[in-house]
Amino acid sequence: MSTAGRASTGAALLAGLALLGGCGDSGTGSRETVAPSITVQAGGDPITADPTQYCLGGEGQRYQTSPPILEVAPDTTVVLQVPDAVADSGWEVQVFDEDLQERIGEVDVEAGTTVLDEISTSDVVPATFYLVVVQDSDADACEGLSGAWPVGFIRTAAGPIESTTEAPPAG
Known part of the structure; x- marks a missing residue:
């Protein structure tokens, strides 16, 4: 994918954040000291994601x-x-399209699990997608609001793209 293509895809991913994250900070509480982060790793160094x-x-x-x-x-x-x-x-992983508009799947996680390593970047059909860690909500607390940590993925080609001038086999 070209740099311009990645930039436009990245812009589409970021545009979808407003839909998942709301319109802004509620203005209460000190997020830096109390809201937990998650860790994600996919082939490189582990990184943190904030809710x-x-x-x-x-x-x-x-x-x-x-x-x-x-x-x-x-x-x-x-x-x-x-x-x-x-x-x-309790928590699960919800799989969304690149615009965070359509939930295209989910992965249940066994209660008490702190690490999930059962998802491959090739498990999702679109090459650009979000995995959203969603904490189970307590219906009595926060009017059912749960924690959500989105992480965007852009799947690149495994190697150089080869082109061919041969016609496909007749069949």
């Missing part, structure tokens, strides 16, 4: 944050690690 929303002290919080967007090779294992508090309450 776009989180239930804190019984009040729903929305944050203005830009999720990480990773360029990844096909067939790369994605490792997601959540803090104990998220694992204890």
